[in-house]
Amino acid sequence: MNREDGDDSFDYLFKVVLIGDMGVGKTCVVQRFRNGTFVDRQGTTIGVDFTMKSLIVDGKRVKLQIWDTGGQERFRTITQSYYRSANGIVLCYDITCKQSYESLERWIDDVSKFAAPNVVKVVVGTKADLESERIVQVEDGEQLQRRHGMLTFIETSAKENTNVDKTFYRLAETLKRQHDAGMSIESQIEGIRLNSGSTPVGGLWQKYESCCRY
């Protein structure tokens, strides 16, 4: 393998952020995808944290930096600072909780204020295994997706491992292709500006070297 480039462990890096009301199961979705496990009674998330997951899309190594956020509304000002440079947003609601569905409008407002305009959005209805307690219908989710021009709507169950991986794969694939098509240049630059960490976020690593001066 090529040892000259110190950072050749991936070709793309995308930042994906999960948001939505508290208790909809954001952490469970992340845990399922990241570790393949389901922990019932996952502790509440305070603040923000992220995990990395590597995938291969179209033969390229794509790293997803998946950000899990606390759903408590009043802590948003803190969490926002970490998701403003996101490439993808997963908006979550609980299919058994009307309130969490209705709150999505506010979360979407947040996204439009703090994320790049071309951020890829996905809406996810969680806890799909609780069919008997369903309150939010599939059509409601679809409607929301269409109304806000989101990439896709999908219902998942972290407990039964339904559609969780699919959601992230779909997102990764779209982000990569969008990036390849050069559509995300803007957000890339935004990503560099706002995220001056040593791990630049938002696309092809090598391209950073040429388009930005360090």
Added chain:
Amino acid sequence: MKRARGIVALRIPGVSARLTDDGDDQPTDEYIPGTLAIVEKATGVFIEWTPQGEDECGWVLADEDSGHTIPSLSPKPVDASSSSSLPSSGPLSPHSRLRFSVDVNDLSSFKNVEPKKGKKGHPCIRLIAKDGTNYVPLYFLTQSTKDFIDVLQRYVTLRRSAREHQLVLVVDEKAEALAQSLSTLDQNGDIMGRFMHNPYATAMTGLSKITTFVQDQVIPAILDSDAVSQEEKIRAMRELRTETDDTRLKISREADFEVVTQLELPPRPDIFRESPVTQAVWSSFKHSDGSFDQAKSHHMMMNVFRGGVETELRKEAWKYLLGYYEWSKTPAENEKKRAKLEKDYLRMKGQWTSISEDQESRFAKYVVRKALVEKDVARTDRTLKFFAGDDNPNLAMLHNVLMTYCMYDFDLGYVQGMSDFCSPLLYVMGNECDAFWCFVGFMQRVHANFEKDQTAIKVQLNQLRDLLMIVNPKLANYLESHDSDDMYFCFRWLIVWFKREFSFEDTCKLWEVLWTCQPCPNFLLLICAATLDRQTETIIENKFGLTEILKHVNDLSMHHDLDEMLTSAEAIFHQLSASQDKLPMHICEHLALGDKSVVGTPSGDEDDE
């Protein structure tokens, strides 16, 4: 897909992960035996650790074949279109989640801790990734870490940190190359030479036009290079910043800005923790009638501060520390107060338990609040035996206390994090009424953390930054230059008083120390500063940025040493206290230094003189 198996370059059995269990009531330090390996694969070279009894060889392969999602950083093929529903993973051992595989190219550094001379113990390695992730500490039980490090060196260049001996850095060849090109620039242009010699004058006279260039390109590079002293770097950063802003420049010249950043604090004294206060010691501070001797109150608070209290004493001591019982009253008087408050509790509890379902249908605000409490109670400290299992009556008690608190303070209601504060109180008190009134006392101190505008948290974060500027300007400046001086990465520490960072037992110990308000009311901030201080070299030498700092700080959870944090925080307090006349006013205010009224007065005591 046999390519995934790879060539095993090194395999060391007898490398155990150490789990600091956060769940159990009893603190357990558990070693989990396993195997450490360095494996060359088509996709890269990986450092992998697998717990014993699990298929270590080719487990990535199995993963790839079946499409299972298992804890692995290894890339795997993806076919997004066909993966509609993946089979659920088979049963994993309880330690599976600790298994990891990290690409050597993702490695930023590792801590290599050798046991102290003459002491028992095993050498330990803790890998730190470029994204800030800290992997589980690995203990080499049967051999030294030498083989591992030797083999690793085949793939990456390693350098031991000059500033922190335990830290071994993976050298980034690109950064080295940049440092070299900088020194060339230095020789040719002499700008850098002058800049370094007297950055302020140079910036003011000649550099203003190319400030942008300097800020964007040269400064970050300088910060990364070892060529200049840290103080120069900090000053250079500051000067350039002030140079762009006349007003600030004035302030920085005239006021104590410069003085402050260069303030030399006296050396940190050695501080030792003491053993927990026993029942006998506790009683020795009481009069014969059972009330506390006010003349000895400072002495007693210092005792609690230095060692906490014995587990058996908590049930009594916490009631006083949280202002539920009054120090100056006799047990009989306090018992009388308790009886009155119990009635009060039952009255408020009745206010919500009597709401019928029919009423609920027209009481949306209440229903939302109840749902929040229910959601959080179901997932608060459930790994603790005390709250484990379905239909655990303790869960109902936690629910009742929190719901009743909603009636007690309907304006605040329930906010996430409150259940974290409530759970240890219920655990120690064992009944709703006492837990509730202790909770009320605790909430008086932390109420502002949960208020809607979140000002209080931001104020604390700013205060922490100010403190760090004095205590550790090097780190403070590093954070500032990496967009992290809002200190948001300390949010979780402050909002729930380190509840998520420590085991349950250590949390109890920390809290009772903090409740004493010794040696100053904002001691929590000093603990934060001490904790960050300890991470200085790790953060700077790994060149962590905004996200990596957050990740690193998050991953420290359950790996802190409480006694060390407390002693360092106290040592810092003494440092600051000794220099109080030189400290800027706002720092003294943050810590209430020189404010004699707070010292030695047990708080929450209504009848205090």
